[in-house]
Amino acid sequence: MNETMKTLLNRRSIRKYKSEQIKDEELNAVLEAGKYAPSGANQQSALFIVVQNKNVIEKLSKMNAAVMGKENIDPYYGHLQ
Template sequence: MSELLKNEALKNLFERRSIRSFKSEQIKDEELKEILEAGKYAPSAANQQSWHFTVIQNKEILQKINDVAKSAFEKSGIKRYEERAKAEDFSAFYNAPTYIIVSADEKAIAPIADSALALGNLFLAAESLGIGSVWIHAVNFLYTTEEGKALFKELGIPDGYVTYGSGAFGYNAGEKPKPAPRREGTVNIIK
């Protein structure tokens, strides 16, 4: 191991993988609190901290979100999502016991970037605690249906806030995936 990889922050960055198979066991409240605190410490444009975190751990509400997501996938017009929705065991968030939706004030300077950075912090904090996570883009399709818009209101997402991403969190039920090879030619250094 190089000297740099002894650094815990770098180790988390290099070892984190998207997990798509979760144990049904709920993450601990203390772990959730630390993950959310890390999200609040993400960089944001002009330090507006424009995000809002909606945490769902209730099985019935998770099922309702999944049902609305499946319906939105079926109507998406995107072949890949339409095919995925046909799966008998469809789960938009891979049956994870904790689902966190990140929304942000649509009038903020950079709500998309603020949300993405906050999600990145959530994922890295989870990794540091031995909790698996995966980005879930499906939440963005929920805005395409009236049922989805009503669900967001029911979940308490503030008026004027738009969801830009979400994450599924839980203990890994399988083997951690190996890293995909990194693409070449993605860096220019000018000195």
């Protein structure tokens, strides 16, 4: 089995995150991969915004929860806990 198939078959979703920042080269690799990820009708309309400031993340989380009408949840899966 080729490496791509192994990766696809063994991937897992993560919803618990560490509070430490990743290295810049790791972040850049993720962003680069995202640029080439498939998109609906091949429109490549995704826009990536990186937020690493904990206060800004908390504010965005509260704003997203309010939009969802569920102000008592964390849309970022407890990232700030």
